[in-house]
């Protein structure tokens with residue numbers, strides 16, 4: 001997997017914005033996000049057909065901008081929506097099982113909070129690791145303790161060439177240090193979905209993330 005895809009990895013569900021989620025997604029795509037994950041869970045999350053319909057509309061929008069569409073947690077939803085990949089956490093269906101029933105060419109992401117989880121993700125053939133939560137977050141109700149920049153560096157040291165993206169409470173001012181700590185990109189939910197100007201904010205995340213890469 002091209003690690004450039006992880007530069008600015010936007011994640012959103014309908015309950016991460018008070019606006020039309022498709023409008024927010026399109027503005028983020030226009031701002032240059034490099035990857036998108038549909039994460040529909042928590043309070044007021046859509047269910048059933050409404051969730052599938054939104055997933056399919058978001059996928060079509062991502063593909064209009066040549067951006068891959070990833071689904072969080074739900075393998076069956078990802079298969080039904082013909083997504084480009086899946087992101088699974090430590091409490092979700094194990095990657096080994098998921099790979100047995102999903103397309104060979106999918107992008108497979110796994111969450112890791114510590115080195116042991118990261119090692120397992122590498123062994124199980126993940127395409128990237130989502131490392132975090134780096135900072136405190138209000139978005140994920142059951143988030144673990146923040147691991148900070150040190151946590152990124154530790155996982156970087158054992159992940160070898162595997163792309164890693166940082167997640168958890170990330171704001172613009174964090175990007176430089178997160179990239180310097182060894183992450184190939186940043187994952188953002190509310191930092192973009194709740195922004196006054198979504199497109200401009202996405203553009204800034206892209207510029208900061210790109211600049212650090214060239215700087216380092």
Ligand SMILES: Nc1nc(C(F)(F)F)ncc1COP(=O)(O)OP(=O)(O)O
Nearest residue numbers: 072073087088089111129130165167187
């Ligand atoms: N959704 C995620 N996406 C990423 C990504 F790498 F894509 F940025 N990293 C980590 C998570 C968190 O995944 P998980 O621990 O299963 O919790 P939840 O399902 O509530 O998101």
Ligand SMILES: [Mg+2]
Nearest residue numbers: 073088089092
């Ligand atoms: Mg999950």
